[in-house]
Amino acid sequence: KAGVTQTPRYLIKTRGQQVTLSCSPISGHRSVSWYQQTPGQGLQFLFEYFSETQRNKGNFPGRFSGRQFSNSRSEMNVSTLELGDSALYLCASSLDLAGGPDTQYFGPGTRLTVL
Amino acid sequence: AQSVTQLDSQVPVFEEAPVELRCNYSSSVSVYLFWYVQYPNQGLQLLLKYLSGSTLVKGINGFEAEFNKSQTSFHLRKPSVHISDTAEYFCAAWNFGNEKLTFGTGTRLTIIP
Numbered sequence: 001k002a003g004v005t006q007t008p009r010y011l012i013k014t015r016g017q018q019v020t021l022s023c024s025p026i027s028g029h030r031s032v033s034w035y036q037q038t039p040g041q042g043l044q045f046l047f048e049y050f051s052e053t054q055r056n057k058g059n060f061p062g063r064f065s066g067r068q069f070s071n072s073r074s075e076m077n078v079s080t081l082e083l084g085d086s087a088l089y090l091c092a093s094s095l096d097l098a099g100g101p102d103t104q105y106f107g108p109g110t111r112l113t114v115l
Numbered sequence: 116a117q118s119v120t121q122l123d124s125q126v127p128v129f130e131e132a133p134v135e136l137r138c139n140y141s142s143s144v145s146v147y148l149f150w151y152v153q154y155p156n157q158g159l160q161l162l163l164k165y166l167s168g169s170t171l172v173k174g175i176n177g178f179e180a181e182f183n184k185s186q187t188s189f190h191l192r193k194p195s196v197h198i199s200d201t202a203e204y205f206c207a208a209w210n211f212g213n214e215k216l217t218f219g220t221g222t223r224l225t226i227i228p
Contacts (some may be wrong), residue, residue: 004158033216043205043218056214090158104216106151106158 004107025093032074121219138206147209
């Protein structure tokens, strides 16, 4: 089975711009979660989607949004980029997280640099 | 709120020596605990997990961890490390309340030849 794929792997943007990151989960996985990883804050949960619905959300401003398509692929969008948004954005997929954690499989991440 | 503490941000170990990476969690209820490894420029890979049952959990690459409820710990161990074990290791706990995975801040394991 192919693993979780994320595109692009690297991205450079300037402040004020917006960006869209893409995640393709493992075939058959319906839950997709997004995490932000920075040296200062570590790994922080952004949101989780299941069956095209946002089922859970972390403590991030509304500039961070996401969606999931019928084929379980997911995108996250960050609008009005700030320098502090520079991070590695990780996507993880699992069969279903409801009722307890199914193993999450992580993609390689998208490294976003905001100048 | 549940928290996960990894006290050691960096651990240098000589090759073929044993290693223990410490993890403590805070929770008054049942927990699911995980150890993930992140190699340079890669995503996270699951090493092992504790859901219930035997408190000694064996994972991939020769790693194991012991769940200790009284000490609220889930330390990761390997009897003999290799250069290829150089990576960052994250402990994580599943929070049943908000259904989120909370990660520790990570421990960077450096193997000295």
